Amino acid sequence: MDSMREEALAALGAKGEVERRLAQVGPCPPSRHAAFAALMAILVASPAAAPAIRWGLLALGLVGVVLIIRWDKRRLGMFINGYRRGKTLLVTVPVLLLIEALYAASFDIGVIHGRPHVSLVLAAGAFGLAYAGSTVWQRVFLRELGA
Template structure:
């Protein structure tokens, strides 16, 4: 076998491994909506009494831990959401949108007296995060198919 043939064979193996990972890297159907609900809840509780807010924070952390565990069990891997590649932009945009929604909801309650704002923005964030999770997943799988490292 020549060096060129050997290099082509190794390249084909790397591409096949990327395709295999891209097939496996699909979260359960309920994963992104569950993450969206957790994130939306963060917005929804912001103007509640501190005991309720801190209780939700504990539930939020527990929920995230369970989601990570379920994802690892389902796919066999876990990837940092801010990894280099297409996914980083998706993650950063989602963080910015969630932070903006949280700040706006709290401002609307405190400055305008719109007490339903956290619930409305929480519901909006739940949907956006669920959709953003699907976009992130598609970007990650595309990166894998293109041979970008994990």
């Protein structure tokens, strides 16, 4: 039984060790946080644009997501999904709900009430929120991995 316990301890130790190594690889440069924030800002700003440009901005956002995934894969040799299970969901869900609320407000004020400049102000707020959310997400992720 003792050797069984020792072997189990060693296995859990090996798991913890690789998670710590993963955490050392994981940290993103500020430009990566800014890229994510820029995508969120584009989404929130899009109602300020004319309808034809609006669809172009949304398409640009989708292309941006693909480019970020490719950038991560090239930079890290892996892709860590923001929607991963774990404590990071406590950051992901509120940030996305707030971005959604900002988009709804931007659409209401920018399109329905015809004040597109307010959409741009909300987009700036979305950028700040997404940047902060991304850095907090990373901190929670690294802590979860025992870094």
